[in-house]
Amino acid sequence: MTVTQEPQIRPVSGVAQRYARALYDYASEQGAISDVLRQVRGLREAIGQSADLRVFLRDARLDERRSAEVAGALMEKLGFGDALRRFVGVIASNRRLSELASILDGVIALDATLRGEVVAEIRSTQPLTDMQRSQLQGRLAEAGYSRVSMIERTDTSLIGGMTVRVGSTLFDTSIAGRLTRLQNAMKGAA
8 A cells, every 4th residue: 555645636626615615504504414415425426326427417518407407307316305406406507517526525525624524535446335434434543534524436447446535645555556656666667
């Protein structure tokens, strides 16, 4: 395993941060923050697991009316509550669906920060099982990160293994990372 210090892969942009704060504040005012956070995590997981959904979110060809209709139907089919459905509708109307994953990450990160937790971004080739998730939380606790909120992403370019980023610290056990380190070592020997 390699540990490196690097800037975060994808910090939440200003626009995504503002939308995340708006949803968080609205849900808090309505007294539904725990339900909305559960739904935000569920939607983020659905985006991470569905390549078709990611393609739809990035599709700039859809006009705002059509993308809002499709997003609303999708949210209803997935069983999300009214607050999140309307929020995604606003994002679609404002032509920001391509930033939905970042906005959801921002909501999770904001909640973690307000609760005194650090955010760990986990990238793996396949979604983590509950056992892997609990083992990872145990390892992070051993490393000094006892209060951790995890954001999980699937990334097939890793080939195998995973990367875990906590702040600017990157723990890389991926096969792609190992191959890159081996390639760099061979360049240095030549």
